Amino acid sequence: MNLEPRTVDRIIEMAWEDRTPFEAISFQFKLKEQDVIQLMRRELKPSSFRLWRARVQGRATKHLKKRTFDKGRFKCSRQKSISNNSTSKR
Numbered sequence: 001m002n003l004e005p006r007t008v009d010r011i012i013e014m015a016w017e018d019r020t021p022f023e024a025i026s027f028q029f030k031l032k033e034q035d036v037i038q039l040m041r042r043e044l045k046p047s048s049f050r051l052w053r054a055r056v057q058g059r060a061t062k063h064l065k066k067r068t069f070d071k072g073r074f075k076c077s078r079q080k081s082i083s084n085n086s087t088s089k090r
Contacts (some may be wrong), residue, residue: 004028007044013042016052019061 003011011029014020015036022033031039041049056062 003039010035011039012043015056018055018059019074021062 006027011031013026013083014025014028015022022036025031026033037053040052044052
């Protein structure tokens, strides 16, 4: 797997985010969960990798099938609606 440093940084950032599921990473970068784990193991310090693994292990927010809330397409519930190219106002 030969990725640009900028792409690797973005994948790491998405992997650390609690609410970004592995399916979103797969959709955007065509990497399976196991590929992300290998990338994280290779790119992070061992202690950082262990912290990350403990954090995401079994976490419902990192796996769409385990989520109990909206399983829509990777959209935050607080994200503003967009209509006619302008954001909705309060």
